[in-house]
Amino acid sequence: METTAKKEYTFKDFASNQEVRWCPGCDDYVILRSMQKALPEMGVKKEDVVFISGIGCSSRFPYYMDTYGMHGIHGRAPAIASGVKLANPDLSVWVVTGDGDSMAIGGNHFIHVLRRNIDLNILLFNNEIYGLTKGQFSPTSLVRQKTKSSPYGNTQPPFQPGELAIGAQARFFARIGGNTPKEMTQMFIDAETFNGTSLIEILQNCVIFNDGCFTQYTDKNVREDQQLFVEDGEPMIFGKNKDKGLVLNGLKLEVVTIGENGITEQDILVHNAGEQDPTLHQMLVRLEYPLVTGIIRRFQDVTLEEREDALTKEVMANSKFTKTDDLFFSGETYEVK
Amino acid sequence: MIAEKNKIQPEVLEAVVIRFVGDSGDGMQLTGTQFSDTSAMIGNDVSTFPNYPSEIRAPQGSLYGVSGFQVHIGSVEISTPGDDVDLLVAMNPAGLKTNLYAVKPGHTIIIDTDSFSKKNLEKAKYETNPLEDGSLDNYRVIEVAISSLTKEALKDVEGLDNKTITRSKNMFALGIVYWMYDRSTDHTIDFFNKKFASKPHLIEANTKVLNTGFYFAETLELIPNSYTISPASMPAGTYRIISGNTATAWGFLAAAEKSGIELFLGSYPITPATDILHELVKHKHFGVKAFQAEDEIAGITSAIGASFAGDLAITTTSGPGLALKSEALGLAMMVELPLVVVNVQRGGPSTGLPTKTEQSDLLQAMYGRNGESPVIVMAASTPSDCFKYAYEAAKLALEHMTPVILLTDGYIANGSEPWLIKSVAEMPEIKNNRINEVKENWHPYDRDKETLARDWAVPGTFGLEHRIGGLEKDKITGDVSHVPENHEYMTKIRAEKIKRVENYIPELETEFAKTGDLLVVGWGGTYGSLHSAVKQLNEKGYDKIGYAHFNYINPLPKNTEAILRQFKKIVVCELNNGQFASILKMNFNKYDFLQFNKIQGLPFGNTELTEKFKHLLS
Numbered sequence: 035m036e037t038t039a040k041k042e043y044t045f046k047d048f049a050s051n052q053e054v055r056w057c058p059g060c061d062d063y064v065i066l067r068s069m070q071k072a073l074p075e076m077g078v079k080k081e082d083v084v085f086i087s088g089i090g091c092s093s094r095f096p097y098y099m100d101t102y103g104m105h106g107i108h109g110r111a112p113a114i115a116s117g118v119k120l121a122n123p124d125l126s127v128w129v130v131t132g133d134g135d136s137m138a139i140g141g142n143h144f145i146h147v148l149r150r151n152i153d154l155n156i157l158l159f160n161n162e163i164y165g166l167t168k169g170q171f172s173p174t175s176l177v178r179q180k181t182k183s184s185p186y187g188n189t190q191p192p193f194q195p196g197e198l199a200i201g202a203q204a205r206f207f208a209r210i211g212g213n214t215p216k217e218m219t220q221m222f223i224d225a226e227t228f229n230g231t232s233l234i235e236i237l238q239n240c241v242i243f244n245d246g247c248f249t250q251y252t253d254k255n256v257r258e259d260q261q262l263f264v265e266d267g268e269p270m271i272f273g274k275n276k277d278k279g280l281v282l283n284g285l286k287l288e289v290v291t292i293g294e295n296g297i298t299e300q301d302i303l304v305h306n307a308g309e310q311d312p313t314l315h316q317m318l319v320r321l322e323y324p325l326v327t328g329i330i331r332r333f334q335d336v337t338l339e340e341r342e343d344a345l346t347k348e349v350m351a352n353s354k355f356t357k358t359d360d361l362f363f364s365g366e367t368y369e370v371k
Numbered sequence: 372m373i374a375e376k377n378k379i380q381p382e383v384l385e386a387v388v389i390r391f392v393g394d395s396g397d398g399m400q401l402t403g404t405q406f407s408d409t410s411a412m413i414g415n416d417v418s419t420f421p422n423y424p425s426e427i428r429a430p431q432g433s434l435y436g437v438s439g440f441q442v443h444i445g446s447v448e449i450s451t452p453g454d455d456v457d458l459l460v461a462m463n464p465a466g467l468k469t470n471l472y473a474v475k476p477g478h479t480i481i482i483d484t485d486s487f488s489k490k491n492l493e494k495a496k497y498e499t500n501p502l503e504d505g506s507l508d509n510y511r512v513i514e515v516a517i518s519s520l521t522k523e524a525l526k527d528v529e530g531l532d533n534k535t536i537t538r539s540k541n542m543f544a545l546g547i548v549y550w551m552y553d554r555s556t557d558h559t560i561d562f563f564n565k566k567f568a569s570k571p572h573l574i575e576a577n578t579k580v581l582n583t584g585f586y587f588a589e590t591l592e593l594i595p596n597s598y599t600i601s602p603a604s605m606p607a608g609t610y611r612i613i614s615g616n617t618a619t620a621w622g623f624l625a626a627a628e629k630s631g632i633e634l635f636l637g638s639y640p641i642t643p644a645t646d647i648l649h650e651l652v653k654h655k656h657f658g659v660k661a662f663q664a665e666d667e668i669a670g671i672t673s674a675i676g677a678s679f680a681g682d683l684a685i686t687t688t689s690g691p692g693l694a695l696k697s698e699a700l701g702l703a704m705m706v707e708l709p710l711v712v713v714n715v716q717r718g719g720p721s722t723g724l725p726t727k728t729e730q731s732d733l734l735q736a737m738y739g740r741n742g743e744s745p746v747i748v749m750a751a752s753t754p755s756d757c758f759k760y761a762y763e764a765a766k767l768a769l770e771h772m773t774p775v776i777l778l779t780d781g782y783i784a785n786g787s788e789p790w791l792i793k794s795v796a797e798m799p800e801i802k803n804n805r806i807n808e809v810k811e812n813w814h815p816y817d818r819d820k821e822t823l824a825r826d827w828a829v830p831g832t833f834g835l836e837h838r839i840g841g842l843e844k845d846k847i848t849g850d851v852s853h854v855p856e857n858h859e860y861m862t863k864i865r866a867e868k869i870k871r872v873e874n875y876i877p878e879l880e881t882e883f884a885k886t887g888d889l890l891v892v893g894w895g896g897t898y899g900s901l902h903s904a905v906k907q908l909n910e911k912g913y914d915k916i917g918y919a920h921f922n923y924i925n926p927l928p929k930n931t932e933a934i935l936r937q938f939k940k941i942v943v944c945e946l947n948n949g950q951f952a953s954i955l956k957m958n959f960n961k962y963d964f965l966q967f968n969k970i971q972g973l974p975f976g977n978t979e980l981t982e983k984f985k986h987l988l989s
């Protein structure tokens with residue numbers, strides 16, 4: 035994207051004239067607002083921004099953004115967005131998807147877009163439920179969770195989106211609570227800055243069909259004790275008193291208390307988001323206590339567009355064809371008089 | 372003795388059908404291609420069809436491992452690869468066994484006797500040796516020990532391993548056939564020189580075997596006479612032999628260059644469409660962006676994304692793939708973006724007959740989407756005109772802002788024939804609906820008054836930010852709308868937009884009788900068979916039979932009814948159970964449409980068509 039011609043936008047420039055129709059109290063509002071605030075900070079031109087979504091409550095997002103946008107079909111946004119970006123790599127392309135959209139019907143596109151590492155930013159609104167269709171369990175719903183389609187409790191074990199994504203070679207994976215707009219805004223900017231596919235899992239509360247599903251981690255009163263917000267190069271410390279931290283015990287992560295059993299800050303693991311080996315990042319996304327948020331993985335790698343571009347230049351430089359006529363009249367042709 | 376033979380004047384033939392068959396490893400495709408290229412270069416009209424085994428590495432010598440290549444050449448117009456084989460070249464027992472049916476009694480078979488070993492006969496499930504049991508008595512069999520003669524020819528060439536020697540025996544056979552049909556070996560020797568430029572010993576070996584075969588035929592009385600086929604009268608110009616799939620790919624290359632819009636292909640491999648992908652991935656030098664996606668859905672949706680972003684977007688597939696694309700095709704129709712979907716039809720339903728031909732996806736193309744979802748549906752008729760119709764499909768998509776389904780089929784996709792090469796300069800202009808500047812009060816669904824095509828504002832254009840999507844749109848603002856009357860209005864305008872395409876496509880033409888007793892109706896890839904059958908009857912004095920071939924099915928040409936009206940009987944011929952007939956019945960219900968259908972995974976045969984038409988005329 036073009037970053038030179040920085041124009042002075044405000045969040046209002048990115049709000050469309052459409053009335054927002056999510057349920058009152060839905061975290062989707064927070065996400066929308068954070069995005070509208072983040073975009074003016076990114077230095078991208080409004081006409082270069084494209085939002086592509088699938089189907090779901092979350093996927094209504096593009097209608098509310100005064101940018102280019104397409105509300106696609108269920109699960110296919112990563113593929114549509116890949117086409118947009120490959121057609122015009124100068125655009126800033128965003129995918130908006132839900133847990134069902136990305137990991138049920140769209141699971142195939144979701145893993146492949148991550149594997150390819152096209153420079154897209156994917157916002158995964160994880161509410162552990164199908165919102166738009168009124169409350170069926172999703173691939174992230176918990177076992178035993180009662181939903182409209184699991185009245186006696188869900189029997190299908192869930193995906194951990196980060197685990198799936200990193201397994202599919204995600205280079206950038208971040209997680210954020212749906213009620214922390216300030217951090218979220220910054221995270222959107224970081225995602226845009228990252229060259230490659232960036233995936234942000236947003237723990238999004240659905241007030242209607244799965245209210246409180248993340249409260250144990252996201253509630254203001256428990257957040258600091260239950261969440262570890264990781265920052266690159268910083269020790270992984272959390273807790274109201276900043277006295278808890280992570281250490282590696284054999285092949286497992288362990289929570290320790292600084293000041294107990296001779297543990298000092300020096301003993302705490304320092305977060306390295308840029309590490310190519312995903313082993314520790316995988317452990318972090320799987321951890322249930324504390325829940326790890328922040329940018330867990332940010333490994334800079336070659337993008338698909340870069341590979342394609344280099345290859346195209348190479349082929350062009352070595353080719354004897356510049357016009358289709360050169361091709362059509364080449365090789366085994368013959369004259370009829 | 373040699374001089375004596377040389378004096379014999381070759382007998383002149385109008386047309387001949389030759390089929391080369393052997394094991395997958397015997398190089399039959401190359402042999403056939405060389406023969407057809409050489410024939411084309413001396414001015415014959417040609418049509419070819421390959422027949423590969425569907426197993427990738429079938430066991431050597433087995434019945435299902437037989438690979439074949441049929442060539443039809445003539446001094447007259449040739450429009451199909453031919454039905455009855457005049458000369459069968461069988462490199463092994465399995466090839467003979469699986470192809471003998473195509474050779475009429477009295478016709479010629481060349482056999483490599485060396486390959487008729489006990490083991491190979493067993494593999495071909497022959498209980499007795501057909502060379503000895505009299506079962507070939509009704510044919511003119513030319514027995515040649517091709518393998519050992521090849522070995523003998525190469526005994527002095529240095530640096531050849533056994534495998535290379537065995538592999539060049541196809542060139543011995545080709546040499547014989549060149550002599551029989553009075554063609555020179557020059558073109559093929561040129562080919563060796565180019566192909567093996569860095570391996571001089573292979574040039575030497577292949578040239579030697581080819582020439583030895585040629586002289587062998589000349590010298591021995593084994594081969595009673597030779598034939599010649601004079602040049603056909605074809606329009607002057609530069610030609611090349613092209614297959615339908617290559618022609619399709621090239622049509623898109625030409626359209627991209629002419630329109631100045633970059634080409635994007637999103638595709639997932641599927642027989643028999645994959646060769647279009649194979650061809651387009653080669654052309655990065657023209658800026659082609661070819662994306663092999665994770666499945667057909669991603670193939671089409673990535674193309675929709677590319678189209679949104681301003682590319683000429685296409686996706687290529689065959690029947691099962693079109694089924695997967697149907698939801699996304701509805702989206703493309705709804706957001707009114709240009710897109711071409713190529714369906715190289717194969718035998719269906721389900722996985723069906725992947726390597727065989729059929730025309731049974733017509734109704735899927737017409738109606739295989741949820742809701743009222745009209746798109747342009749068109750079909751190419753011969754290998755070489757796939758170029759023209761691919762170009763035309765791209766032009767219609769861009770000028771009318773709509774998805775277009777282009778139907779071809781396995782028969783024309785893999786078949787090849789001469790193509791009078793078109794320079795892009797000769798092709799019609801391609802306009803587009805791009806809007807590049809802010810207009811006052813602009814809306815994304817603003818339409819062209821004539822075509823009803825909407826404006827194409829692509830991301831990156833200042834001031835035209837807008838949202839599109841699969842939800843129903845307000846007819847003026849383009850915003851989401853659930854208003855009942857608006858939905859009806861939009862449904863009708865989308866239908867009307869496609870209907871109006873009839874003003875931009877050529878009228879239907881009748882060949883042979885313009886009015887009379889019987890109108891033969893066909894569409895798509897059956898052109899060659901139907902055209903030659905009707906032509907043949909016409910030449911025999913049946914002058915009340917006409918032929919109308921459809922390349923545009925949705926919308927139909929405007930003058931369709933005016934043509935139907937000119938005949939007493941109409942017979943719709945198609946390789947399915949009557950799909951186009953049902954479309955015609957629905958549109959022109961006062962006519963009685965007779966049907967001639969074939970659903971065997973095979974093209975129409977000449978005799979079955981002429982018999983049927985004669986019967987209908989009597």
Ligand SMILES: Cc1ncc(C[n+]2csc(CCOP(=O)(O)OP(=O)(O)O)c2C)c(N)n1
Nearest residue numbers: 089090091092108132133134135164165166
């Ligand atoms: C092909 C198809 N199948 C099913 C649906 C119905 N459908 C719409 S949204 C949805 C689930 C959405 O859940 P999620 O992706 O989690 O999004 P949320 O609404 O929770 O934001 C389903 C099943 C559809 N629109 N299209």
Ligand code: SF4
Nearest residue numbers: 057060091165240241
């Ligand atoms: S149903 Fe849930 S996810 Fe959808 S808008 Fe309402 S609160 Fe938000």
Ligand SMILES: [Mg+2]
Nearest residue numbers: 132133161163
């Ligand atoms: Mg959800």
